[in-house]
Amino acid sequence: MTVLRRALLALAVLTLVGAAALWHLNFNDGVDVSASAPPGTDAATVQRGAYLARVGNCLACHTARGGVAAAGGRAIATPFGTVYTSNLTPDADTGIGHWSAAAFWRALHHGRSADGRLLNPVFPYTHTTLLTRADSDALFAYFSSLPPQRQHVAAHELRWPYGTQAALAVWRALYFRPGGLAADAAASDSVKRGAYLVQGVAHCSACHARRDALGGADWRDLSGGPIPGLGWYAPSLVAPHEAGVGDWPDAEIARLLQSGASRLGVASGPMAEVVFQGTQYLTAADLADVAAYLKALPPHDAPRTALPAPPARTRLATAGEKLYGQKCAACHGEQGEGVPGAYPPLAGNRAVTLSHTQNLLQVMLHGGFGPATATRPRPFGMPPFILELNDAEIASVLSHIRTAWGNRAPEVSPLDVLQMRQASSTGLR
Amino acid sequence: MPWLDAWRAPVRLLVCGVLWLLGAAGAGAAPFQDDMAQRTLACIACHGEQGRAGPDGYYPRLAGKPAGYLYHQLINFRDGRRHYGLMTRMVDVLNDDYLMEIARHFAGLQAPYPPPAPPASPPPADVLARGRTLAQQGDAGRRLPACAQCHGQRLTGALPDVPGLLGLPQDYLMAQLGGWRTGQRRAHAPDCMASVVQRLSDRDAYAVVSWLALQPVPADASPAPERPARRADTIDLACGAPLTPRGRP
Numbered sequence: 001m002t003v004l005r006r007a008l009l010a011l012a013v014l015t016l017v018g019a020a021a022l023w024h025l026n027f028n029d030g031v032d033v034s035a036s037a038p039p040g041t042d043a044a045t046v047q048r049g050a051y052l053a054r055v056g057n058c059l060a061c062h063t064a065r066g067g068v069a070a071a072g073g074r075a076i077a078t079p080f081g082t083v084y085t086s087n088l089t090p091d092a093d094t095g096i097g098h099w100s101a102a103a104f105w106r107a108l109h110h111g112r113s114a115d116g117r118l119l120n121p122v123f124p125y126t127h128t129t130l131l132t133r134a135d136s137d138a139l140f141a142y143f144s145s146l147p148p149q150r151q152h153v154a155a156h157e158l159r160w161p162y163g164t165q166a167a168l169a170v171w172r173a174l175y176f177r178p179g180g181l182a183a184d185a186a187a188s189d190s191v192k193r194g195a196y197l198v199q200g201v202a203h204c205s206a207c208h209a210r211r212d213a214l215g216g217a218d219w220r221d222l223s224g225g226p227i228p229g230l231g232w233y234a235p236s237l238v239a240p241h242e243a244g245v246g247d248w249p250d251a252e253i254a255r256l257l258q259s260g261a262s263r264l265g266v267a268s269g270p271m272a273e274v275v276f277q278g279t280q281y282l283t284a285a286d287l288a289d290v291a292a293y294l295k296a297l298p299p300h301d302a303p304r305t306a307l308p309a310p311p312a313r314t315r316l317a318t319a320g321e322k323l324y325g326q327k328c329a330a331c332h333g334e335q336g337e338g339v340p341g342a343y344p345p346l347a348g349n350r351a352v353t354l355s356h357t358q359n360l361l362q363v364m365l366h367g368g369f370g371p372a373t374a375t376r377p378r379p380f381g382m383p384p385f386i387l388e389l390n391d392a393e394i395a396s397v398l399s400h401i402r403t404a405w406g407n408r409a410p411e412v413s414p415l416d417v418l419q420m421r422q423a424s425s426t427g428l429r
Numbered sequence: 430m431p432w433l434d435a436w437r438a439p440v441r442l443l444v445c446g447v448l449w450l451l452g453a454a455g456a457g458a459a460p461f462q463d464d465m466a467q468r469t470l471a472c473i474a475c476h477g478e479q480g481r482a483g484p485d486g487y488y489p490r491l492a493g494k495p496a497g498y499l500y501h502q503l504i505n506f507r508d509g510r511r512h513y514g515l516m517t518r519m520v521d522v523l524n525d526d527y528l529m530e531i532a533r534h535f536a537g538l539q540a541p542y543p544p545p546a547p548p549a550s551p552p553p554a555d556v557l558a559r560g561r562t563l564a565q566q567g568d569a570g571r572r573l574p575a576c577a578q579c580h581g582q583r584l585t586g587a588l589p590d591v592p593g594l595l596g597l598p599q600d601y602l603m604a605q606l607g608g609w610r611t612g613q614r615r616a617h618a619p620d621c622m623a624s625v626v627q628r629l630s631d632r633d634a635y636a637v638v639s640w641l642a643l644q645p646v647p648a649d650a651s652p653a654p655e656r657p658a659r660r661a662d663t664i665d666l667a668c669g670a671p672l673t674p675r676g677r678p
Contacts, residue, residue, distance in 0.1 A: 066508030260522075276522040330459065331470070339461050366515060367471050371522040378527060381471025384515055388474070424514075 049142025130200030194293025320400030497590030560640025
């Protein structure tokens with residue numbers, strides 16, 4: 001036997017072993033999707049499923065703008081192409097009408113479709129894998145109770161090879177393990193329930209974790225990262241200088257998630273949508289549990305990427321002071337103090353001094369309202385400045401608010417403004 | 430008599446001082462008030478209190494338009510039947526109740542209209558005559574109803590949800606007709622305006638827009654209490670509308 005033959009044999013064996021391992025990791029879940037009872041129809045189960053769907057914000061993605069709820073078709077932009085969300089109504093041909101409860105569970109827990117295909121992880125089965133079988137069955141009962149809507153959903157438009165089953169199998173081997181919540185014996189029941197809601201149902205780390213080049217992450221990580229495709233930054237929930245809430249009173253955490261605004265911070269951008277569609281419906285008990293879990297997270301002082309504030313304000317920031325007086329002070333106050341209950345303060349505001357400036361630029365350029373919620377039904381609005389001020393003016397105002405009233409953050413350059421303007425230009429059409 | 434004038438200097442100073450103080454207070458920002466005007470400052474940044482041109486197009490007036498019409502447009506932007514990214518982002522996380530309240534707020538504002546801006550090149554008289562005919566009588570031969578059939582005899586709109594057509598810039602009007610033709614702008618099905626625009630030729634669109642943009646707005650620009658009765662010689666139009674929270678406006 002020549003050396004070459006041995007090498008070839010070894011390669012073949014390795015390939016076979018690798019393929020077998022991939023098959024085992026991806027397809028050997030042992031769920032029998034054929035044997036299943038029909039979905040539960042008792043009101044309590046359906047209602048429980050409806051609650052989980054709401055606070056898990058399923059419909060935000062599984063509904064097209066202006067479309068029938070849960071009938072899918074919303075385009076989700078990813079770095080790998082566009083994914084279209086599936087129809088979750090019980091239509092037999094285009095929805096989940098022919099699915100069994102076991103098939104639904106396999107999708108949530110193992111990330112496989114009813115026909116056995118590996119699902120694209122834009123569907124956060126990396127998180128829903130933590131859901132209990134009872135909660136999965138409740139969700140299935142809820143979606144099965146909706147009016148069936150016949151709606152074909154477009155095929156994903158992913159660049160090769162990202163949409164292939166082989167690529168998904170490799171990705172899953174790297175980033176996905178089906179399983180339940182890691183048991184933390186020392187944690188209180190409240191913290192455990194909070195962990196279940198944050199890590200599982202509400203899948204917070206889908207945005208609040210830093211994803212790598214392949215879109216993978218450590219799904220228990222909540223240390224913040226840019227949200228792919230949106231131009232917003234999901235701040236760290238463990239860093240005190242970002243959006244960590246370790247020193248917040250429980251009531252303020254609950255207030256933010258329920259109303260969209262607390263005394264210590266407000267939700268804007270994608271988080272405003274999460275509050276509007278999802279967290280505002282959390283029960284008081286679940287809000288308390290989420291707060292308990294978030295406060296129990298070990299504080300994580302991520303290395304500040306921000307440079308120390310320059311010793312003296314440049315001309316950019318000084319020029320911004322005058323513009324601030326003309327355009328911003330009427331609402332945010334001469335000293336950046338804001339108006340309680342209406343306009344957030346800018347002095348000492350972490351959203352203003354965050355080293356990642358994209359959220360600040362988004363708000364300044366596009367404005368927006370806080371979410372209209374049951375406890376805060378008439379939110380106030382911020383005007384857009386994208387048409388009124390040029391890049392240098394916006395940079396100078398933002399540089400001013402990042403360096404005034406004790407704020408010490410690096411200035412914003414006109415180039416930063418230009419880049420955000422161009423990145424979001426499609427949104428203006 | 431100098432002693433009679435002696436009081437003048439200190440009083441002058443006092444008057445000047447009071448005026449200065451008043452002026453300083455007036456020049457400052459309006460104090461915070463917990464009302465809808467405060468809440469909708471984000472809207473008038475572009476629309477003004479009467480609507481005004483912006484650098485990338487025309488922002489239509491909001492004041493005094495029928496609440497139902499404004500509400501429909503807010504819903505249409507949120508739900509993707511009208512397309513303007515900046516506007517969609519504004520209303521994305523607002524619910525039907527609040528959008529109706531915003532619509533009612535602007536519907537209740539009365540602000541005078543400025544006289545129509547003279548066009549750079551006045552349209553020919555025959556074009557304006559055709560525009561006037563289309564607006565007031567329609568064209569039965571082309572199955573075109575008159576604008577006035579829905580938008581009111583005075584073209585100032587009709588309650589609850591038909592907008593007025595006067596006091597709008599020509600470019601804005603033309604852009605809306607274009608948007609309806611290409612499907613960029615839509616209303617709830619059945620979309621009556623879309624069906625009219627499909628039958629409108631380019632020449633007729635230009636004619637009616639030219640005529641409309643030149644009409645002064647009457648002193649009382651309030652919308653008619655209801656849509657005018659249908660004339661026997663015009664086609665019937667069914668128009669869709671979304672469900673409104675807690676009944677019609």
